[in-house]
Amino acid sequence: MEQKLIKANEAVVKAAILAGCRSFYGYPITPASELTEAAANLMPKIGGTFVQAESETAAINMVFGAASAGELTMTASSGPGLSLMQEGISYLAGAELPCVIADIMRGGPGLGNIGPEQGDYNQMVKGGGHGNYHTIVYAPAYAQEMCDFTLKAFAAAQAYRTPAILLADGFVGQMMEPVRFPETAFEPPKPDWAVRGDAATRKNLITSIYMSHEDLERHNRKLMAKYARAAAALPEHREYLLEDAEIMLVGYGIVGRVLRSVVDLARREGIKAGLFRPVTLWPFPEAALGAAAARAKKILVVELSDGQLVHDVRLAASCRLPIGYYGRQGGMVPTPIEILEVLRGTRKEHHLYG
Amino acid sequence: MAKTYTAPPTFYKTFERKDGNQETTHYCPGCGHGHIHKYIAEALHDFGLQDRAIVISPVGCSVFAYYYIDAGNVQVAHGRSPAVATGLKRANPDAIVVGYQGDGDLAAIGGNEILQAANRGENYTVFFINNAIYGMTGGQMAPTTLLGQRTTSSPGGRQAAGMGFPIPITEMLALLQGVTYAARGTIANPAWIGRTKAMLKRSFELQIAGAGFSIVEVLSTCPVGWGLTPAAAMEHVTNDVVLTYPPGVIVDRTKAAADAAAASRAAAAAAESSGTAGPAGGS
Numbered sequence: 180m181e182q183k184l185i186k187a188n189e190a191v192v193k194a195a196i197l198a199g200c201r202s203f204y205g206y207p208i209t210p211a212s213e214l215t216e217a218a219a220n221l222m223p224k225i226g227g228t229f230v231q232a233e234s235e236t237a238a239i240n241m242v243f244g245a246a247s248a249g250e251l252t253m254t255a256s257s258g259p260g261l262s263l264m265q266e267g268i269s270y271l272a273g274a275e276l277p278c279v280i281a282d283i284m285r286g287g288p289g290l291g292n293i294g295p296e297q298g299d300y301n302q303m304v305k306g307g308g309h310g311n312y313h314t315i316v317y318a319p320a321y322a323q324e325m326c327d328f329t330l331k332a333f334a335a336a337q338a339y340r341t342p343a344i345l346l347a348d349g350f351v352g353q354m355m356e357p358v359r360f361p362e363t364a365f366e367p368p369k370p371d372w373a374v375r376g377d378a379a380t381r382k383n384l385i386t387s388i389y390m391s392h393e394d395l396e397r398h399n400r401k402l403m404a405k406y407a408r409a410a411a412a413l414p415e416h417r418e419y420l421l422e423d424a425e426i427m428l429v430g431y432g433i434v435g436r437v438l439r440s441v442v443d444l445a446r447r448e449g450i451k452a453g454l455f456r457p458v459t460l461w462p463f464p465e466a467a468l469g470a471a472a473a474r475a476k477k478i479l480v481v482e483l484s485d486g487q488l489v490h491d492v493r494l495a496a497s498c499r500l501p502i503g504y505y506g507r508q509g510g511m512v513p514t515p516i517e518i519l520e521v522l523r524g525t526r527k528e529h530h531l532y533g
Numbered sequence: 534m535a536k537t538y539t540a541p542p543t544f545y546k547t548f549e550r551k552d553g554n555q556e557t558t559h560y561c562p563g564c565g566h567g568h569i570h571k572y573i574a575e576a577l578h579d580f581g582l583q584d585r586a587i588v589i590s591p592v593g594c595s596v597f598a599y600y601y602i603d604a605g606n607v608q609v610a611h612g613r614s615p616a617v618a619t620g621l622k623r624a625n626p627d628a629i630v631v632g633y634q635g636d637g638d639l640a641a642i643g644g645n646e647i648l649q650a651a652n653r654g655e656n657y658t659v660f661f662i663n664n665a666i667y668g669m670t671g672g673q674m675a676p677t678t679l680l681g682q683r684t685t686s687s688p689g690g691r692q693a694a695g696m697g698f699p700i701p702i703t704e705m706l707a708l709l710q711g712v713t714y715a716a717r718g719t720i721a722n723p724a725w726i727g728r729t730k731a732m733l734k735r736s737f738e739l740q741i742a743g744a745g746f747s748i749v750e751v752l753s754t755c756p757v758g759w760g761l762t763p764a765a766a767m768e769h770v771t772n773d774v775v776l777t778y779p780p781g782v783i784v785d786r787t788k789a790a791a792d793a794a795a796a797s798r799a800a801a802a803a804a805e806s807s808g809t810a811g812p813a814g815g816s
Binding site for chain 2: 230233236238245247250270374376377378380384385386388
């Protein structure tokens with residue numbers, strides 16, 4: 180398999196096409212614009228559709244339309260755009276439509292800045308739209324994973340008929356690295372539930388409205404059962420020297436890569452550190468983290484946000500051991516030395532509320 | 534000789550409603566939605582489009598349009614119908630995509646979506662039902678509410694100062710080069726019903742021919758929201774509403790659209806024979 184040096188954001192679009200995706204609806208925003216540009220370039224070449232939408236609200240609803248027609252489709256944006264898309268994501272989840280949405284996170288809240296951050300964790304992992312739903316969330320840390328997890332996201336979106344999210348920080352999205360793309364591509368699917376404008380699908384209805392209270396409760400319970408199946412099958416993580424670790428470092432995306440270096444540096448000094456890097460943020464790899472937590476003496480959660488990931492870690496670890504938090508924000512990324520100092524005790528952890 | 538009306542096969546004989554209501558629509562007496570659903574169903578049948586049609590139900594009283602029209606159905610978020618139509622039509626260019634939007638849906642919350650879909654010349658058909666009020670939520674002011682009209686959110690009557698003027702959205706859309714056909718009809722009187730049906734058919738013909746975006750605004754009624762009897766509501770449209778929103782064909786660029794399509798086909802053919810993929814050339 181040939182390696183190609185490519186910007187991680189572009190790798191997502193190439194991988195999407197290999198996954199069978201045939202349309203991309205986008206709106207420019209830094210640091211996610213390369214996805215839209217790559218799609219504008221590539222989609223027409225394969226007979227697919229690219230539309231630059233008038234807003235992220237429109238883009239996600241174009242995705243709703245294409246997904247209703249049974250087409251594999253995607254969009255991409257960054258925090259402010261994802262805020263606008265939440266309405267559509269709720270409708271997609273309610274109507275059980277598969278699609279993939281990439282969020283290349285930037286600094287927030289508000290306009291924030293274009294530096295890398297992970298402040299969209301709660302919005303994307305907990306479901307930022309209204310109502311009872313989840314999305315499946317993958318967190319890549321390498322350009323290679325931007326490719327691989329895009330394929331995983333399309334597979335999960337189809338298997339569970341729900342939107343899947345690729346949640347990457349701006350650092351990961353913007354880096355250029357060698358990527359090996361799969362040599363075989365998936366054929367675009369032709370699902371029997373779609374509304375394609377033909378005799379076979381005429382009786383199909385795509386909707387998220389259930390007027391009867393009993394019907395909506397039944398629908399929501401059906402969604403819950405689906406999410407339970409996903410929670411049993413999908414959780415994934417990566418670990419490094421975790422088996423004998425006394426201090427478990429937890430972080431995803433670019434932070435996971437920094438923490439891997441920290442583990443090596445710490446072990447040189449006799450600090451038995453290990454890394455737990457969640458790959459799925461929903462469903463969260465609770466069981467694996469819980470098992471690792473039973474062996475460790477302390478957890479340090481590092482994130483580019485104000486203590487959002489740390490709550491999921493606490494739940495998974497059932498608060499059986501001290502759980503610290505160290506976070507940088509605003510586009511700042513911690514250096515390995517900085518975190519090593521926290522492990523040494525020469526630099527203070529951060530506190531969640533003050 | 535008496536002519537008996539038979540509903541077309543594109544209109545369901547019974548409706549998916551609560552027990553005892555399967556043969557009546559959920560619309561109030563004198564409401565225009567039921568009529569318009571039926572006219573759309575008739576047009577779809579006349580053109581043999583039942584299997585190709587996808588009707589997009591909006592948010593509002595007509596959220597359940599899929600109870601009535603036997604075609605492919607997709608129900609969408611408030612105002613987002615034109616964006617969803619874009620995705621549906623681009624995914625399946627052979628489908629006949631029918632947008633159905635009310636005045637709040639199209640002219641307020643979805644103002645940008647309709648503007649941009651029209652400007653892109655998306656090859657689909659929009660039926661814009663203007664009854665100058667938010668019916669389902671209890672009769673609040675809409676962007677198309679007439680000056681002086683009392684609603685539950687303009688209890689003293691709509692004033693231009695602070696509340697704005699009634700938006701002539703179809704005329705505004707007609708300015709865009711991407712719009713092939715824009716017309717306004719009404720179901721308020723027999724003379725105009727015939728003309729309105731012809732407009733609906735025309736818009737379907739254009740979509741079948743791939744001629745681009747068409748919109749037919751239909752002045753409709755909301756007797757309950759207006760506080761009028763059904764008959765008085767029809768008279769109100771015929772005598773008053775038409776002064777703000779005059780019925781008729783607003784723009785018809787069919788010839789220009791056909792010329793542009795031919796030019797585009799010729800350019801594609803020329804590019805193919807000379808081996809270039811467009812201005813940038815090569816691959």
